[in-house]
Amino acid sequence: MVGGYMWGYLADQRGRRRVLVVSLTVNGVFGTLASVAPWFWLFLLLRFISGIGVGGSIPVIFSYFSEFMPCQRRGAMISALATFWMAGNILAAGLAWLVIPRTWAHFSLGSLDFQSWRLFVVLCSVPSLTSAVLFRLLMPESPKFLMEAGREKEAIRVFQVIFELNMWGKGKDFPALVPIKQMFNDSLKSRSFALLIIFYCISFGYYGLWMWFPELFERIEDGGSPCANVSLLSPLHNQSCYPVKTAACSLLVSSLSVFLIYVVQTKAQSLILSCVFSGVSVIAWNALDVVGTELYPTQLRSSALGFFTGVGRVAAIMGNVAFGKLVDTNCAVPVLLVSALLLTGGLVALLLPQTRQTELT
Structure with a gap:
């Protein structure tokens, strides 16, 4: 709730790619830190901050993805993207079934009693961290955003990369409430x-x-x-x-x-x-x-x-x-x-x- 609009606004001002990398990193880092929180209030605080990161990835990824799609395929492709949400839910449930009941994941880490559910929390944070790294290294900024922001040279470079990949093998500053x-x-x-x-x-x-x-x-x-x-x-x-x-x-x-x-x-x-x-x-x-x-x-x-x-x-x-x-x-x-x-x-x-x-x- 807190992160959704904040990240969405920043994505319209600063760019989709940068906001996705930061929001995914916030989610992954603070989700991982929550796994070793020794007190319940600290666990809730860290999960709250992690949730702010989640709020950024949801609205921004659909904007980012849609701006790469031709209008004839956009509906089908966005729906295909949305199915991974359900696939992630199933994967998380299966991971919980495999990890949480296991006694081998229970050990002491100093004064911290590291139980299996803590390992599950860590594993659930890994996709956000790896996605942030992959976005930072491999994914370009949305060319449509770059064109609207007046960054034509950067947009042209992105279009060139898109063209090469496709052929391979054959703005303004607004106040927050505006x-x-x-x-x-x-x-x-x-x-x-x-x-x-x-x-x-x-x-x-x-x-x-x-x-x-x-x-x-x-x-x-x-x-x-x-x-x-x-x-x-x-x-x-x-x-x-x-x-x-x-x-x-x-x-x-x-x-x-x-x-x-x-x-x-x-x-x-x-x-x-x-x-x-x-x-x-x-x-x-x-x-x-x-x-x-x-x-x-x-x-x-x-x-x-x-x-x-x-x-x-x-x-x-x-x-x-x-x-x-x-x-x-x-x-x-x-x-x-x-x-x-x-x-x-x-x-x-x-x-x-x-x-x-x-x-x-």
């Missing part, structure tokens, strides 16, 4: 408000509900509905590709799946619906990644994505708090609230302009 004002002025205002609502709705629903799925599963396993006193309501009807329509349909299906999770009676049914919810939610995230990069000009792109990422973090916190407060007393309220928010996000997504195969501005 980009936000620009996002909500004139022609960008309607799309910015729409994306604000969509990011809030999907983040509240996805992160809020996902964190509490184990609790809901346990209740279903004990017998009955995840929420007491279930009353069957009329099912929501889903509407029926371009990125905007993909986002809208995914959010609508997510809403329906969450509503059905509320009324199911068996663990198997709940598991199936949770998989549907996860799958279509990821489709919505991927579509938003594509649309978000195409709706804003170069000088605002990373700032906008960083801003909406921050909004999503706030919504995720609120979703978790809402579930934590109400899951035992009024379980139906947060579940149906998530369903309603996802439905709202899906309908609002229909208001976004189509961006299929349009040139980046």
Whole structure:
């Protein structure tokens, strides 16, 4: 939440590559230091700083990546990039399964009791550090950013490198809050408000509900509905590709799946619906990644994505708090609230302009 907009703003002012290297380094270094923190408060502080670095890599990498892609392939390539987020989640889960239960990783490091979970934290920091090194050594700055910033000679050198690789084998200074004002002025205002609502709705629903799925599963396993006193309501009807329509349909299906999770009676049914919810939610995230990069000009792109990422973090916190407060007393309220928010996000997504195969501005 803190790092998203800050890094996005810096990326629009100083360049995508430099900000990516620094944010990845912050994430990796402070994540590694957290593994040897002797006190819990210090561990939280170091993880907080590491998280600031994470906030930079998410919005900036999509801006950076999109500016190298031709408009005909941009949607597919950004979606392909987004799949590595899920691949990383799976890899992290498998790594935790392999490392954390192991007793051989438990030893004393001076006065520090170095347990297996600390090794897991170190290993999770390695990709950020290696990525920072590779970006610093191998990756060029975005040529589109360089052109917009008036650095034509550097842009030409990057274009030459790109050309050689492809043929191988055959700005202005803005105050920090000016980009936000620009996002909500004139022609960008309607799309910015729409994306604000969509990011809030999907983040509240996805992160809020996902964190509490184990609790809901346990209740279903004990017998009955995840929420007491279930009353069957009329099912929501889903509407029926371009990125905007993909986002809208995914959010609508997510809403329906969450509503059905509320009324199911068996663990198997709940598991199936949770998989549907996860799958279509990821489709919505991927579509938003594509649309978000195409709706804003170069000088605002990373700032906008960083801003909406921050909004999503706030919504995720609120979703978790809402579930934590109400899951035992009024379980139906947060579940149906998530369903309603996802439905709202899906309908609002229909208001976004189509961006299929349009040139980046």
